Amino acid sequence: MSGDLLIALQNVGVRFKFRRSLFNGDYFDALKDVSCDICRGDSLGVIGRNGAGKTTLLRLIGGIIKPDRGVIVNNNVSTTLLAMQIGFDQELTGRANALVSGMLLGFSKKQVLANMEKVIDFAELHDFIDRPTRTYSAGMKARLGFSIALEMSPDVLLIDEVLGVGDAKFQKKSMAVMKEKLLSDQTIVFVSHSAAMVKSLCNKAIWIENGFTVMQGDSAEVVGAYEQSMNDNG
Amino acid sequence: MLGTRDYLQLIQIKVAGNLKAESSRDYLGYLWWLIEPVFKMLAYYFVFGMLLSRGTEDYVAFLMTGLIPWLWFAQTVSRSSMSIVSGKALMMQVYIPKIILPTIVICQDAVKQIIIFFSLLLFLYFYGISPSPHWLSLPVLASTQLVVIMACSYFVASIVPFMNDFNYIVSTGLQLMFFCSGVFYSLDIIPPRFQQLLILNPMASLLYNYRRALIYHQWPDWSDLCLITLGSLLAVLVMWRVIKRLDHIYPRVIL
Numbered sequence: 001m002s003g004d005l006l007i008a009l010q011n012v013g014v015r016f017k018f019r020r021s022l023f024n025g026d027y028f029d030a031l032k033d034v035s036c037d038i039c040r041g042d043s044l045g046v047i048g049r050n051g052a053g054k055t056t057l058l059r060l061i062g063g064i065i066k067p068d069r070g071v072i073v074n075n076n077v078s079t080t081l082l083a084m085q086i087g088f089d090q091e092l093t094g095r096a097n098a099l100v101s102g103m104l105l106g107f108s109k110k111q112v113l114a115n116m117e118k119v120i121d122f123a124e125l126h127d128f129i130d131r132p133t134r135t136y137s138a139g140m141k142a143r144l145g146f147s148i149a150l151e152m153s154p155d156v157l158l159i160d161e162v163l164g165v166g167d168a169k170f171q172k173k174s175m176a177v178m179k180e181k182l183l184s185d186q187t188i189v190f191v192s193h194s195a196a197m198v199k200s201l202c203n204k205a206i207w208i209e210n211g212f213t214v215m216q217g218d219s220a221e222v223v224g225a226y227e228q229s230m231n232d233n234g
Numbered sequence: 235m236l237g238t239r240d241y242l243q244l245i246q247i248k249v250a251g252n253l254k255a256e257s258s259r260d261y262l263g264y265l266w267w268l269i270e271p272v273f274k275m276l277a278y279y280f281v282f283g284m285l286l287s288r289g290t291e292d293y294v295a296f297l298m299t300g301l302i303p304w305l306w307f308a309q310t311v312s313r314s315s316m317s318i319v320s321g322k323a324l325m326m327q328v329y330i331p332k333i334i335l336p337t338i339v340i341c342q343d344a345v346k347q348i349i350i351f352f353s354l355l356l357f358l359y360f361y362g363i364s365p366s367p368h369w370l371s372l373p374v375l376a377s378t379q380l381v382v383i384m385a386c387s388y389f390v391a392s393i394v395p396f397m398n399d400f401n402y403i404v405s406t407g408l409q410l411m412f413f414c415s416g417v418f419y420s421l422d423i424i425p426p427r428f429q430q431l432l433i434l435n436p437m438a439s440l441l442y443n444y445r446r447a448l449i450y451h452q453w454p455d456w457s458d459l460c461l462i463t464l465g466s467l468l469a470v471l472v473m474w475r476v477i478k479r480l481d482h483i484y485p486r487v488i489l
Contacts (some may be wrong), residue, residue, distance in 0.1 A: 091255030
């Protein structure tokens with residue numbers, strides 16, 4: 001199932017410093033010691049309680065922040081957070097926003113333009129695409145954001161919870177595509193509170209608590225242990 | 235993975251989109267770019283030309299030639315100061331070189347300024363100042379000013395994310411600089427020992443040279459322009475390196 005190694009995290013730690021005033025600081029270790037490997041075709045689920053450091057881990061893998069301790073080896077692969085409406089500007093047209101968004105996700109102008117019709121089709125926005133995004137309803141914006149994120153996939157897709165977007169019909173459609181994506185050979189890292197979701201969608205899982213790795217490996221085993229501990233602690 | 239060329243295209247798309255959006259938002263659209271300096275000019279003319287009767291014979295032309303480059307400088311610097319902070323949502327989702335954020339503001343205002351400068355020349359012509367070959371130095375003057383603007387904009391943009399308070403200093407600093415740049419007075423009315431000091435302010439020197447070229451039919455002082463360009467260029471290069479070094483720090487400090 002696993003292919004070549006794409007990204008490796010080795011004993012990474014992240015410390016956030018807060019400045020209260022000029023001379024008064026405080027810090028917080030979001031991650032203390034976490035290691036994991038992401039190989040081609042993996043779908044890695046990240047589970048843990050609120051504040052366990054899941055989102056920080058995702059930002060590290062996405063190259064948004066750098067670790068204070070440990071190393072991240074990225075074998076020249078593109079990673080992006082599956083984010084809705086990335087870089088959207090209310091005043092720009094839907095088309096311009098889709099172009100900017102696609103480029104921010106790591107694609108050249110040419111590549112984005114080649115996929116533009118597919119994006120518009122999926123978002124069902126033919127009549128509105130050349131109007132400013134501020135005239136869109138919340139659902140329309142979400143649909144556009146979602147289709148861009150889906151059509152323009154990087155080597156490693158990072159997902160921070162699956163968001164329900166649009167009306168019921170669109171939600172159903174997007175869930176189906178999302179599942180397909182998760183089960184295909186697209187490499188993903190999926191952060192979720194829902195252990196059941198991780199179990200059904202991911203082949204590997206990592207459980208982090210207070211910035212440390214508690215357990216990692218086969219998703220069914222890790223999720224089983226996680227659920228057990230949740231029940232024990234009430 | 236995106237390269238420099240992709241990022242340049244991205245800047246271009248954003249700038250074009252923003253300019254179009256800016257003009258379609260208001261009823262008068264692009265006209266506001268010209269109406270605003272005229273309104274400001276009228277206010278200064280009322281105070282300094284009439285109430286304080288400091289106005290010389292071509293005071294309106296004098297004011298316009300000072301105000302238009304000044305407003306370009308002040309607006310770009312103050313808009314840039316928040317550019318990295320307001321890119322917060324974006325930089326939490328993808329990696330982008332943060333230098334892009336102030337660059338978009340700088341480019342957007344620079345494009346606008348081309349139209350404004352053309353209108354200034356038209357205005358001077360109808361005001362009765364005959365066009366002269368010295369007007370040809372306007373692109374050189376404007377390019378010099380652009381480098382000054384870049385240096386100041388990158389500087390303030392790089393600091394504000396660490397210290398939000400710095401924003402107050404920027405607006406006070408701009409006001410002080412406005413009074414020290416000779417926008418509404420000529421530098422020769424102040425005592426000579428301060429004149430030396432004021433000319434250290436690149437905007438004072440630039441406004442003086444704009445007026446020489448556009449109103450008084452003289453060539454600008456080339457050595458002044460060279461010095462300003464070189465100094466600012468050096469500052470721009472330093473700021474590029476600084477912002478690059480801080481690329482992964484910004485997403486942590488802007489919370």
